[in-house]
Amino acid sequence: MITPETTPFSKTGGLADVCGALHKELGQQGHTVKTFTPFYHCVGEGKNRPSDTGKRLDVSIAGKIYKGEIWNSGDVYFIRNDHFFMRHGLYGEGGKDYEDNALRFTFFSLASLEAIREIAGKTDIIHCHDWQTALVPFYLKESYAGDSCLGSSASVFTVHNLAYQGLFPKETLKKIGLGWEIFTPSKLEFYDKLNFMKGGLVFADMLTTVSRGYAREIQKSGTGCGLEGLLRERRKDLTGIVNGIDFDDWDPKKDNMIPANYSPSNMTGKAKCKAALREAFNLPDMGDIPLVGMVSRLDPQKGFGLIREAEKKLAGLPAQFAFLGSGKEDIENYLRRLAKKFPDKIAVSIGYSEKLAHLIEAGSDIYLMPSRYEPCGLNHLYSLKYGTLPVVRATGGLDDTISNFNKKTKKGNGFKFTLFSSRAMLIMLRRAIDLYTKDRKTWLLIQKNAMSEDHSWKRSIPEYEAVYKRAIKKKQQSS
Numbered sequence: 001m002i003t004p005e006t007t008p009f010s011k012t013g014g015l016a017d018v019c020g021a022l023h024k025e026l027g028q029q030g031h032t033v034k035t036f037t038p039f040y041h042c043v044g045e046g047k048n049r050p051s052d053t054g055k056r057l058d059v060s061i062a063g064k065i066y067k068g069e070i071w072n073s074g075d076v077y078f079i080r081n082d083h084f085f086m087r088h089g090l091y092g093e094g095g096k097d098y099e100d101n102a103l104r105f106t107f108f109s110l111a112s113l114e115a116i117r118e119i120a121g122k123t124d125i126i127h128c129h130d131w132q133t134a135l136v137p138f139y140l141k142e143s144y145a146g147d148s149c150l151g152s153s154a155s156v157f158t159v160h161n162l163a164y165q166g167l168f169p170k171e172t173l174k175k176i177g178l179g180w181e182i183f184t185p186s187k188l189e190f191y192d193k194l195n196f197m198k199g200g201l202v203f204a205d206m207l208t209t210v211s212r213g214y215a216r217e218i219q220k221s222g223t224g225c226g227l228e229g230l231l232r233e234r235r236k237d238l239t240g241i242v243n244g245i246d247f248d249d250w251d252p253k254k255d256n257m258i259p260a261n262y263s264p265s266n267m268t269g270k271a272k273c274k275a276a277l278r279e280a281f282n283l284p285d286m287g288d289i290p291l292v293g294m295v296s297r298l299d300p301q302k303g304f305g306l307i308r309e310a311e312k313k314l315a316g317l318p319a320q321f322a323f324l325g326s327g328k329e330d331i332e333n334y335l336r337r338l339a340k341k342f343p344d345k346i347a348v349s350i351g352y353s354e355k356l357a358h359l360i361e362a363g364s365d366i367y368l369m370p371s372r373y374e375p376c377g378l379n380h381l382y383s384l385k386y387g388t389l390p391v392v393r394a395t396g397g398l399d400d401t402i403s404n405f406n407k408k409t410k411k412g413n414g415f416k417f418t419l420f421s422s423r424a425m426l427i428m429l430r431r432a433i434d435l436y437t438k439d440r441k442t443w444l445l446i447q448k449n450a451m452s453e454d455h456s457w458k459r460s461i462p463e464y465e466a467v468y469k470r471a472i473k474k475k476q477q478s479s
Ligand code: ADP
Pocket: 012, 013, 014, 015, 017, 295, 296, 297, 324, 325, 326, 351, 352, 353, 354, 357, 376, 377, 378, 379, 380
């Protein structure tokens, strides 16, 4: 696997959780897996500090040689070049992308391929994630076709978020050592810009994305971010596989980051978590009203526009809100103002905190995720496991995994609205609050449904295995 981030070493979002857990689970199923990822500043700070393998790389880009070192922690290998990666952020700082991101991730992609040769040797599958690694399938086809080691490797490219494509001015081509012959609509050109993501979408043997719903949405105009035509052309090679969650990290029965553990058969710990959450967020005790939580990257994707539109009505509901997030400065500032306006009802913590994220999952009654679009989403899946019922918009992975309660069949695990509007969100939120307040028996039933669902990786691994097999077959047929 080649990925720009992976837990427990580096993380800006769900991609890291997915790569860390997918590696682990594939390994447990008997596959030999090695992950290649950059050595960022944060990598040296964690528990599992990597050590130097002593192996060195020379990567030639546009006539210049860039040096790389290979470090490792178990089967995770780090490409180290301090000029490129030893910075505060992974992709940027203060809301601005690093100017040399195209060169940084070209270096990373080429260095990873060289490192695979050194460390892994002949490899069946090279699985890449998101635009930062999307040139790998391109290089495999264009530069490594006859290579004795990597020439027979098949490539799989996973889209975690099509909105981030790695778009650069066309002049970047020269800086990363590529010629104009690849600047065509059938290769890496996109509306007169260089598009890294197309390296994966055009050249990988197989494509996946992180839910069936999102696989359908990205083939439609409006939700395909301009790449819908290409994705439709490749629809036979595109599979939607929903993300799993890692129960070693996210399980209220054994979570050591929360003040009290609990399980479907004994929920008393959840009340303690709720009290601790209220205290941590300085919310007054207003009796038995529901607490609504949210942990999120602060980005318009996540539906903060709806919260802004509905703020007065939200604050008027018989509920309290605890939001944790970091990201776009305007949303951070807006949430700070919101908490000041309604101090008894809405509390906000701006920043990144694993501990608070776990406390919100455990201590909330309701989890709000009104995303404009959501390739998969992980927090609503954590919420199910913690008996924190999700209120979500029906899009991508949220639509695939959440269903409204059906009184007749007694099935359902949450609350789902379709229109991206504050009105639709409020109706569903009110329904959830009403049920919590007036019909605790049904509430408990939905909680039990949610907590007993299996969203582990075990379910998704066979689907990845099927994709890997098809990729190998395709590769063999084409060579
Ligand atoms: P995305 O990758 O689009 O941000 P996901 O739902 O797939 O959304 O994954 C987000 C991951 O990042 C989850 O593990 C979530 O708990 C974590 N996360 C997001 N914001 C924060 C934060 N402020 N503090 C701690 N964890 C966060």
